[in-house]
Amino acid sequence: MKAAALTSFGGPEVLSLTEVPAPEAGAGTVRVRVRAAGVQHFDTRIRRGWAPPTVDMTFPVIPGNEFSGVVDQVGAGVDGFAVGDEVLGYTTTRSYAEYVVAPVGQVVPKPANMPWDVAGGFTGNGQGAAMCLRQMGVGSGDTVLINAAAGALGTFSVQLAKAWGATTVIGTASEANHDYLRSLGVIPVTYGEGLAERIRAVAPQGVDAAMDNVGEEALRASAEVVKDKSRIRTMIDDDVASELGIPLLKPHRSAEQLAELTALYAEGLIRIHLRAAYPLAQAADAHREIETGHGRGKIVLLVD
Template structure:
C-alpha cells in the first residue's frame, strides 16, 4: 500500500485543445467497497480521451479537474473493504471511463484482469480499449470461418487488433485499408493491404470481385460508404466513428459493454501468440498533451501510451 498522499497526474480544467491538458498534483484516491487501487505503470491514449478533452464527450459526474484515461496497466496497490479476487502486488490491466492518466487509479474490481507474463507494461497499458473494441465490433459483424472481411484504418490501434482477431476467428481473407507506408505492416499481420481514399470500392473489388462478407469502418463516412457498397449484408457493416452516416445508410450502430470476461478472452489470445501490438510512441506522464497530439494527427501505426510510473 502506498504511503504517499499525493500523486502526479495529467488533467484539464477547461475543454479545449491539447494544451489544456497539463501536469497536476492530486490526492491519491482511496478505494471503496468492491474497488481496487492500482499503481499505474502505463496508460493508453485513446480517441475517446481526446473527445473528452474537447468537450465532445461529457460523461455524467465528470467534474474539473478531469483526469482522462480509460485503459491502463499496473500493480494492485490496495483493496477496498470487502474486495476480493486480487492481492497487493498483482500485475493487472483494466479499464474505466476516466482517471488513468495518473500514478494511481481506483476502479471496480470487475474492471480488472490478470496481466499475462509475456505482455510488457506498455502493451498492457494500451490493450484494453482497442482489444475490447475490436472484439465488440467483430462480434456484431458475426465474423467467422471462411469470411472475407474488410477492415478500414487497419494500421491503427484498433485496426491491427481487428485484423488479427478476424484471422484468429477463421476469416479466410482480411483486406485492410491504410496509407502505403503501412502496407508491409498489414501484410505481416495477415491482411491484404489497399490504399484508402477515392476509388476504394474499386480497389476492394479488384481483390474480392464478389464483395466481402463483413466490414469494419474506423476511417469515416467515405470509407463507410465504400464498405457498405461492397458488403453483401448491410447488417454486417459496423462503424466506430461515422455514426451519423451509418444512420443515413440504415446500418446498425455498435452496441456492447466492456467486461472483464471479454478482456480476458483477448489477453488469452495474446498470451497464446495470436495477437501482437505495435507501440508507436511512448510519452512520460507530464507529456500527455503531446501524446494526444500524436493520436490526433491520425494515420499512425499502432498504439500511443503514457508511462505513469517506473
C-alpha cells in the same frame, strides 16, 4: 499523487502535470499503482469538453480510460485480487495518474509475457475490436474488410478477425503502411476514389463483413461491397450508417471479454505495435500526436 489533468477544456496545452489527492479503494474496487496508460481519441474528446452523461466533469478532470499496473489496495468484499497482483483494466476517465481505482469487474490479470507499456494500451482497442467484430458476426471462413487497418484499433481488429477464423482480411491504408499490413497477413488496399472497385479486385468472391474506422467514404464503399448490411459497423459515422440502413454499434465492455483477449495475446495470436511512449508529464504531446490522425500503432503514457 501526480496526474495529467485538466483545469479547463481546449487544445492539448490544457493538459498538464498536476498534484491531486490520491483515490482510495472502496467496496468492490481495487486501487492500482499505474505503470502505463493508453491514449485514445476518446480522451481527446474529454479534453475538449465532451463526456458521457455519467462522467463527472468537475475540475480537475483526469482523462484516460485504460491502464496497467500493480494492485496496492483491495476494497471490502473483493475476492480474486490481492496486493501485489499485476493487472490491466479500464475505467472511463482517471487513468492518466499514479493511482487509479476501478471496480473488480473491470480488471483482469496481466499475462506474464505482456510488457507494461503494451498492457497499458491493450484494453481500449482490444475491447473496441471485439465488440465490433462480434456484432458483425465475424467467424470461420469469412472475408472481412477493416478500414484504417494500420491504426491501433485496425491493427487489433485484423488480428482478431484472423484469430476468430476469418479466411481473408482486407485492410485499407496509405501505401506507406502496406508492407506492415502484409506482415500481419492482411491484403492491403489504398484509400481514395475507386475504393469499392479495388476491394472487389482483391476479393472477387465478395466481402462478408466490414468495419469502418474512417468515416463516410469508407462506410459507403463498405456498403457497396457487403451484401448484408447487418454485417457492417462503424466506429465513426452513425449518421451515414443510419442513412444506409447499417445497424449502430452497441457499446459493450467486460472483464470476461478482456480476459479472452489477453489469452489470445498470451498464445501469440495478437501482437501490439507501439507507435510512441511518452512520460506522464508529456501527455499533451501524446495528444498532439494522436490528433494528427497519421501513423500506425498505439500511443501510451509511462507513469512509472
